[in-house]
Amino acid sequence: MAVDATRDSLQQITDSLRSYLETLKESGVTGLPGRVVAEIPAPVRALPEQAPAVAPAVPPQPVMKKEEAVAVPIQPQDMFVASQLENVTTLEALRAGIGDCRRCKLSQGRTNIVFGVGNPQAEVMFVGEGPGHDEDLKGEPFVGRAGQLLNDIITKGMKMTREEIYIANVVKCRPPENRNPEPDEVATCQPFLLKQIDIIKPRIIVAWGTFAAQTLLQVKTPISRLRGVWHSYHGVKLMPTFHPAYLLRNPNDKRLVWLDIQAVLREMGRL
Ligand code: SF4
Known part of the structure; x- marks a missing residue:
């Protein structure tokens, strides 16, 4: 013992x-x-x-059930989140309810709220950690060089279009200096991501990068051990993989991401 x-x-x-x-x-x-x-x-x-x-x-297990996410409690003082979020059934209504959000301190430095883009009935949903400089300016997730690499993965690797997928982030406003979002910021913003997932009902989520994977799965396990195996996020199959920005600096690991994407394509019946 x-x-x-x-x-x-x-x-x-x-x-x-x-x-x-x-x-x-x-x-x-x-x-x-x-x-x-x-x-x-x-x-x-x-x-x-x-x-x-x-x-x-220890060899990786196919599904790490004990790492299933724990729901983040909704802040009771927020009337939209507390009393109306459960009645929201469309992405448009959710976006309207978020409004010019000032619920956490990330609002202070942002240019735009980056709500999410793509197919509201997407089979696969991509989740990143939060907006960077380019995303903040454009109001859209995964643009700039990392976004271009993600587009290549979608179009050349998956033989799909960006419009077929839904893309969002754990937090919707850019953290200053591109730091990781802090726990209170994640706790405040995560109900919106959970609602997006609830509305879209994807069969598969791909979590891009350490922070997105660890936040969604509520673990501190390194991304190198999380990636490559299926996890469960509120009953949805989740595949963690490396962030495109990481791949720009470490191109040798593109082959590992391709393995993860192949697993996603197999699950979708596209491979
Ligand atoms: S990060 Fe989320 S909770 Fe914080 S201000 Fe932006 S939209 Fe609101």
Whole structure:
């Protein structure tokens, strides 16, 4: 029992460290200063995932049921969210209800609310983390260079059009300096994404990038371990994969995204 507990604890530390490093990598950080590395406690640095005597590698499971999302409670003080959201049945009504939203502090620096675009009856829905600079200016998710790569994945890889898919984000306003959205911001905005999913009723969700996958699944597992296997998000099959912006910096990992997209296409009966 004590050995199991120690192993679980060490695995959690390893996962957290790997997740943190992946987040840095996705943010464009290519290395750590030597001083910081030197300050990492020896026991942590001595815990690579291959440490065989302590934490043997666990093969990924087809579906990680224990990682199913936990519904974010709706803020009771918001009359639209609390009393009317459950009666909203169209995306247009949802967008109207969100209005010129000031419910969280992300409203302070945004240019446009990036609500979402695409087919309101889409079979597959893409979810990113939040708008960046280009998305904020245009009011549309996944534009700019990362958006162009996503378009290539859709048109050249999936043989579909962007209009056949619905694309949205976990939060609808751009975080300053492209930082990750904070927990209170996610908690405030996530009911809108949940409602979009409820209205669209996609068969499949693709979560693009560390933050979107970890937020939807309510886990801290690194994207490198989440991707490639099916998860469940409120009963909808969810495939996490790397963010297109990450792929622009790490083109060698495009082959892994293609594997994930192939799994999506197989599930859709298109491959
Ligand atoms: S991020 Fe969401 S909750 Fe926050 S201001 Fe924008 S739309 Fe409103």
